[in-house]
Amino acid sequence: MSEMNSPFPGNLAVQFSEVALGLPHSVSRDAGLSFGNLFDDAEDAMLVSDAKGKILYVNERTENFFGYDWRELIGKPVELLLPLHRKMDAADRFIQAERPNPCPIRPGLYGLCKDGRKFPVDISLSPLKTNTGTVFAVAIRGKSMEDQVQSLQKLEQLISQLSVTVVHLPAKEVEGKINNALKVLAEIMDFDCVCMGSLDSTLTTLTVLSAWARPGVPDVTSKIVNDHYPWLAQQIVAGKSVYVSSPAELPPEAAVDRECMLFSGEQSLLAIPLFIGTQVIGVLSFNTFRNERPWDSLVFSQLQHVAGVFSNVLARKRADEELQYAYARIQELKDHLEQENVYLRQEIRLEHNHANIVGQSTVMRDILKQAEQVATTDSTVLILGETGTGKELFARTIHDLSSRQTRPMVKINCASLPSTLIESELFGREKGAYTGALTREIGRFELADKSTIFLDEIGELPMEIQVKLLRVLQEGEFERLGSPKTIHVDVRVIAATNRDLSAAVADGKFREDLFYRLSVFPICIPPLRERREDIQELVWHILQDLGKRMGRNIQGIQASTLKAFQSYSWPGNIRELRNVIERNLILNSGPLFRAKLPEVNPRPSPIAGIRIQEVEREHILRILCSTAWRIRGRQGAAALLGLKPTTLESRMKKLKIQKKN
Numbered sequence: 001m002s003e004m005n006s007p008f009p010g011n012l013a014v015q016f017s018e019v020a021l022g023l024p025h026s027v028s029r030d031a032g033l034s035f036g037n038l039f040d041d042a043e044d045a046m047l048v049s050d051a052k053g054k055i056l057y058v059n060e061r062t063e064n065f066f067g068y069d070w071r072e073l074i075g076k077p078v079e080l081l082l083p084l085h086r087k088m089d090a091a092d093r094f095i096q097a098e099r100p101n102p103c104p105i106r107p108g109l110y111g112l113c114k115d116g117r118k119f120p121v122d123i124s125l126s127p128l129k130t131n132t133g134t135v136f137a138v139a140i141r142g143k144s145m146e147d148q149v150q151s152l153q154k155l156e157q158l159i160s161q162l163s164v165t166v167v168h169l170p171a172k173e174v175e176g177k178i179n180n181a182l183k184v185l186a187e188i189m190d191f192d193c194v195c196m197g198s199l200d201s202t203l204t205t206l207t208v209l210s211a212w213a214r215p216g217v218p219d220v221t222s223k224i225v226n227d228h229y230p231w232l233a234q235q236i237v238a239g240k241s242v243y244v245s246s247p248a249e250l251p252p253e254a255a256v257d258r259e260c261m262l263f264s265g266e267q268s269l270l271a272i273p274l275f276i277g278t279q280v281i282g283v284l285s286f287n288t289f290r291n292e293r294p295w296d297s298l299v300f301s302q303l304q305h306v307a308g309v310f311s312n313v314l315a316r317k318r319a320d321e322e323l324q325y326a327y328a329r330i331q332e333l334k335d336h337l338e339q340e341n342v343y344l345r346q347e348i349r350l351e352h353n354h355a356n357i358v359g360q361s362t363v364m365r366d367i368l369k370q371a372e373q374v375a376t377t378d379s380t381v382l383i384l385g386e387t388g389t390g391k392e393l394f395a396r397t398i399h400d401l402s403s404r405q406t407r408p409m410v411k412i413n414c415a416s417l418p419s420t421l422i423e424s425e426l427f428g429r430e431k432g433a434y435t436g437a438l439t440r441e442i443g444r445f446e447l448a449d450k451s452t453i454f455l456d457e458i459g460e461l462p463m464e465i466q467v468k469l470l471r472v473l474q475e476g477e478f479e480r481l482g483s484p485k486t487i488h489v490d491v492r493v494i495a496a497t498n499r500d501l502s503a504a505v506a507d508g509k510f511r512e513d514l515f516y517r518l519s520v521f522p523i524c525i526p527p528l529r530e531r532r533e534d535i536q537e538l539v540w541h542i543l544q545d546l547g548k549r550m551g552r553n554i555q556g557i558q559a560s561t562l563k564a565f566q567s568y569s570w571p572g573n574i575r576e577l578r579n580v581i582e583r584n585l586i587l588n589s590g591p592l593f594r595a596k597l598p599e600v601n602p603r604p605s606p607i608a609g610i611r612i613q614e615v616e617r618e619h620i621l622r623i624l625c626s627t628a629w630r631i632r633g634r635q636g637a638a639a640l641l642g643l644k645p646t647t648l649e650s651r652m653k654k655l656k657i658q659k660k661n
Contacts, residue, residue: 359534375401385525388575459499
């Protein structure tokens with residue numbers, strides 16, 4: 001090393017004047033009298049070395065600061081007092097002697113006392129020209145140890161405050177207290193980043209829960225420690241602390257950790273495991289990015305106490321989370337039960353309309369036999385039939401005869417909901433899944449677990465929902481809208497439609513794979529016109545039901561009325577029959593039931609010369625008359641025709657159908 005170069009780094013810019021001194025080659029203190037006149041009154045510890053780093057002079061403050069007598073230092077290397085904890089670069093090692101001002105050097109050096117104590121120091125050096133060459137004056141900031149003592153005192157206060165506060169802190173305020181404590185801890189000890197991580201239930205994965213970092217420091221919140229520091233995570237899981245003063249100190253097996261430190265600019269780290277008893281539950285880490293930092297035993301001991309407090313904090317947080325999960329689960333079960341009970345009460349009210357399937361015709365007995373056969377299995381059933389034939393009643397009969405009868409059958413009309421809502425209705429949604437989703441909602445499939453779900457008007461299901469339905473049928477699983485969590489259910493599916501699904505498949509409006517998956521056991525309900533022998537029994541059953549509701553005691557049916565009922569084609573089937581009976585029951589009084597059927601032409605035959613529009617117009621008119629021109633609602637003309645109300649109104653306008661006053 002040439003005498004123009006300095007072996008010292010430094011930080012604090014202490015101003016020295018350029019001095020030309022004649023330096024006697026002596027190790028006595030008196031020989032450095034000129035230095036004494038210059039530095040003995042300095043507030044900082046001062047020493048002078050030659051270009052090779054040997055101490056030539058120390059002032060009294062240096063003796064007091066490091067605990068040495070000056071005789072023990074003269075001729076010794078400066079590293080005795082200022083160990084070089086990191087590899088110096090060229091800018092640190094070589095300083096031009098001609099520079100008149102002292103050179104500040106980056107922080108990161110520590111002083112070493114005679115008794116082995118370490119403490120951070122800020123230093124600055126200046127070249128001094130003498131008759132025999134250049135020497136270097138080194139100023140060591142005299143408050144470093146005092147600052148460390150003050151920091152440790154503040155740290156002890158923080159430990160005491162945390163220990164007392166967390167015990168009495170409400171659960172909802174624990175997380176905020178953690179974040180604030182991390183910030184205060186970093187500021188007291190001059191760290192650039194402090195993190196608290198948690199070990200998962202498998203005792204393998206560490207995840208950062210809370211962190212505080214100075215501006216400019218890379219964000220580490222919510223990062224999985226194992227992905228970036230696998231060796232460190234392994235040590236923590238094993239219950240071992242990790243302290244690294246520089247990336248170079250990491251062992252060969254920590255190559256990934258070293259690359260991560262170098263990439264992020266991290267200079268040093270200290271990671272201490274958090275325990276509950278002997279079980280590791282997390283980690284508390286301290287990181288520096290501005291400089292490298294050795295970890296002395298005194299600081300490490302104090303930070304271990306801090307880790308003990310944070311262990312209690314994390315344990316408290318975990319206990320609160322587990323308790324909240326228990327409360328949430330109880331509430332979820334309670335909500336599920338309440339929804340189920342409400343649904344059951346609603347279904348009971350609807351069941352009163354048809355307590356039993358009415359009809360003794362041969363075709364009805366055959367269908368009931370099919371229902372009894374399939375009810376004892378869990379096979380999917382597809383019920384086909386025109387609007388108003390009683391498909392839902394057959395679905396309920398199959399459910400009541402099955403092993404799932406102890407739980408209520410859940411139903412949904414696929415044509416009654418807009419496509420934007422049917423997914424959440426079927427599969428549920430999480431809070432915030434879409435605009436307006438203010439609460440979490442259980443879907444019908446989840447509600448029907450261990451029971452039966454009845455999907456009415458399955459042919460109206462949007463194509464994108466058909467895919468999800470197919471998955472439920474095949475795998476028994478789905479996800480709530482807005483949630484990645486897969487839910488498994490045991491649900492028996494009964495579907496119904498008045499559409500020709502095979503034609504819909506050919507038109508590309510219904511998935512072929514879903515069609516075959518639904519039609520495992522198809523049941524076709526005949527229209528009322530194909531079982532006219534059941535009309536008399538149906539009329540009496542409906543009259544008894546409506547009579548009780550309306551306070552009417554019907555003793556008989558006019559013969560001409562019954563004959564007209566049996567001759568009518570009933571395009572709206574049982575639903576139309578019930579509407580006609582209810583309307584005439586309102587208009588007539590007395591014990592004898594009389595009724596007048598809608599004055600419409602009989603169902604036209606498809607003979608030559610009749611346009612399709614005319615046939616459609618006559619059919620719509622007949623249905624409108626049977627519903628007293630009521631378009632909307634469950635028993636309106638649109639429902640009877642299997643159309644949306646807006647579609648029916650559009651066709652009425654096109655066919656110039658208007659109600660006459």
